[in-house]
Amino acid sequence: MLAFAVRRLLVSIPVFILSTFLVFLLVTWGADPLAQLKAKNPPPSQAVIDAMSNTLYINHSLLERYWHWFSQLFFHGNWGPSVQSGTDIGQLLRTSLTLTARLVILAMILAVILAIIAGVISATRQYSKTDYSITLIGFLFLSLPVFWFAILLKQLVVNMNNSLNWYWISTYGANTPGLTGWSAFSDAAGHLVLPTIVLAMSSYASWSRFQRASMLDVLGSDYMRLARAKGLSRRRVMVRHGLRTALIPLTTQVALDTAAILGGAVLTESVFGWQGMGTMLVNAINAGDFNAVLAWLTVAAIIVILFNLIADLLYGVLDPRIRNA
Amino acid sequence: MHDLPSENTQTTGNLTPSAGQIEREFTVKARTQTQLVVRRFLQHKLAVVSVFVLVAIVLLAFVGGALWHYSYTDITPDNSVSPSARHPFGTDNLGYDEFARVMRGTQRSLEIAFTVAILATIVGTVWGAIAGYYRGIADSAMMRFVDLVLTIPIIAAGALLGHHFQSAGWWALALVIAGLSWPAVSRIVRGQTLSLREKEYVEAARALGAKDSRIIFRHILPNVIGQVIVVVTILVALAILTESSLSYLGFGVQAPDTSLGTLIASAQTALQGGQWWLFYFPGIMIILICLSVNFIGDGLRDAFDPSQQRVRA
Numbered sequence: 001m002l003a004f005a006v007r008r009l010l011v012s013i014p015v016f017i018l019s020t021f022l023v024f025l026l027v028t029w030g031a032d033p034l035a036q037l038k039a040k041n042p043p044p045s046q047a048v049i050d051a052m053s054n055t056l057y058i059n060h061s062l063l064e065r066y067w068h069w070f071s072q073l074f075f076h077g078n079w080g081p082s083v084q085s086g087t088d089i090g091q092l093l094r095t096s097l098t099l100t101a102r103l104v105i106l107a108m109i110l111a112v113i114l115a116i117i118a119g120v121i122s123a124t125r126q127y128s129k130t131d132y133s134i135t136l137i138g139f140l141f142l143s144l145p146v147f148w149f150a151i152l153l154k155q156l157v158v159n160m161n162n163s164l165n166w167y168w169i170s171t172y173g174a175n176t177p178g179l180t181g182w183s184a185f186s187d188a189a190g191h192l193v194l195p196t197i198v199l200a201m202s203s204y205a206s207w208s209r210f211q212r213a214s215m216l217d218v219l220g221s222d223y224m225r226l227a228r229a230k231g232l233s234r235r236r237v238m239v240r241h242g243l244r245t246a247l248i249p250l251t252t253q254v255a256l257d258t259a260a261i262l263g264g265a266v267l268t269e270s271v272f273g274w275q276g277m278g279t280m281l282v283n284a285i286n287a288g289d290f291n292a293v294l295a296w297l298t299v300a301a302i303i304v305i306l307f308n309l310i311a312d313l314l315y316g317v318l319d320p321r322i323r324n325a
Numbered sequence: 326m327h328d329l330p331s332e333n334t335q336t337t338g339n340l341t342p343s344a345g346q347i348e349r350e351f352t353v354k355a356r357t358q359t360q361l362v363v364r365r366f367l368q369h370k371l372a373v374v375s376v377f378v379l380v381a382i383v384l385l386a387f388v389g390g391a392l393w394h395y396s397y398t399d400i401t402p403d404n405s406v407s408p409s410a411r412h413p414f415g416t417d418n419l420g421y422d423e424f425a426r427v428m429r430g431t432q433r434s435l436e437i438a439f440t441v442a443i444l445a446t447i448v449g450t451v452w453g454a455i456a457g458y459y460r461g462i463a464d465s466a467m468m469r470f471v472d473l474v475l476t477i478p479i480i481a482a483g484a485l486l487g488h489h490f491q492s493a494g495w496w497a498l499a500l501v502i503a504g505l506s507w508p509a510v511s512r513i514v515r516g517q518t519l520s521l522r523e524k525e526y527v528e529a530a531r532a533l534g535a536k537d538s539r540i541i542f543r544h545i546l547p548n549v550i551g552q553v554i555v556v557v558t559i560l561v562a563l564a565i566l567t568e569s570s571l572s573y574l575g576f577g578v579q580a581p582d583t584s585l586g587t588l589i590a591s592a593q594t595a596l597q598g599g600q601w602w603l604f605y606f607p608g609i610m611i612i613l614i615c616l617s618v619n620f621i622g623d624g625l626r627d628a629f630d631p632s633q634q635r636v637r638a
Contacts, residue, residue, distance in 0.1 A: 015469070015472065018473055019473050019477075022473050022474070022477070030486045032489075139619055139620065139623075143611075143614075143615030143619055144612060144615075145570065145586070147570060148569075151589075151604070152596075158597075256475065260479070263480030263481060263570075267573070270574060285576065300477070300478055301477070
């Protein structure tokens, strides 16, 4: 198992390096860090523009620029200068990431649990009324634009709060500044409720469909019938033999969807006014902040690769054939 | 990419008709594969209804605008009125007729979605088929590239490029979304191709001296079509949702032009102000399109691969 883990870890390092290069290409192509400067009125002198390009290291060849960025980041822990005034990218990234990580991890856990429950119930009662309602709800959430649902939910809760005169569930921001101890915790939890629900539901939809399909696949297999025939209880067969096998495809799917969840977080944060990764990305793109966008996408790539790694390891835990291969 | 059938599920079971149909099978003339698929699809009632809903929406979007008594650029004398016979979806602050705008927005969103679906399907299918057919180094290199593209969140890269190509119009946005969504298609096609290339009929074709391109396009791809069609439906839904999300963030379709996402983005504050119609109608339109497309996809999946449909013995 350890050898397996180490091997997988070593494989993901070149994937990560290549992925930073791809991201670098994408950002050089898609962001013009001098745009804001050039658009100033009156236009700045050529010397100012030259000085700026010098700071940003953009008057070099592509490979030189990539190497400069890469070595600065990995040998000096330096994300590079930002074109947004008073912004330190490393600092911004840390605060944004802690905020967003809270939301994303909670939402993923909630979505996985809900999806497993819904998928298993749906599959074991295929074509029942329960199955049809769960399927219908799944399809509805699959078709719902995340931000539309978020705005709707937000408005509902605003109305609810006003009529109940109880404001624990917050509709804006990530926390109220200036609180300490228990009240700070309770306040942060209240701010998390709505974004977590929105983000979880956007993934829940496809995962529950997926879990239903893989559970159905397992239920039809011979070893399930054998397990029942040798006298194991239905419950034990379902959990030990059925669910364990049926979780394997879901693990892969969850890891594959990590990128989509980060995208969903951008939208969710933008609706609920969180100063997290979403806001950071939107601001960086609008400012043409080359290094900030690059930092964002690099962190996203690390997260996606990390989740794929975790999924691979879980795969090993769930499926002995892979572990011992 | 959501809800794609994975490469390793559903291999059990095939086209065996259920017990009740077997007797009829012998008395009725033989059916082709296509006829079987169509028959099975027609049994999926929600999918059939969805086809009609989608056709109605497409007609409304592409023809409706020309027939309606307001254009989406007309400023009517009625400011901010709630839905009535004259303005079925109401009007906004400036007096724009929301029904005309929703029709126009739907047209734009559908154009983007269809373009994305077509481009991503073609690129993804060819890419996956070549990787799966040649295996070896070509396969590794091509699929590693796919893995790399999949590490980039579509919304983030779409926002970056959407911002950059803002002035280029809707087709640039469609290109960007397509460029980020084809890898999922290629994965599925590759998985299928890997198993199909070992089939006897492919070997027979090779023995007869068929070229690789002929084998791929004439013998392998037609047999992947079922899976690909299902993916196309998912792509359409995904493209509509991505387009509207990008437009909501301000990186998608821009102001004089309009799309469903742009309409919702501008109606955000309207909901608080009580103009619920500006918020609900474009949103419901997106849901209707995606729901019907998803149901059609579900029906097609069952029709092409009924293995999960049978009740367990």
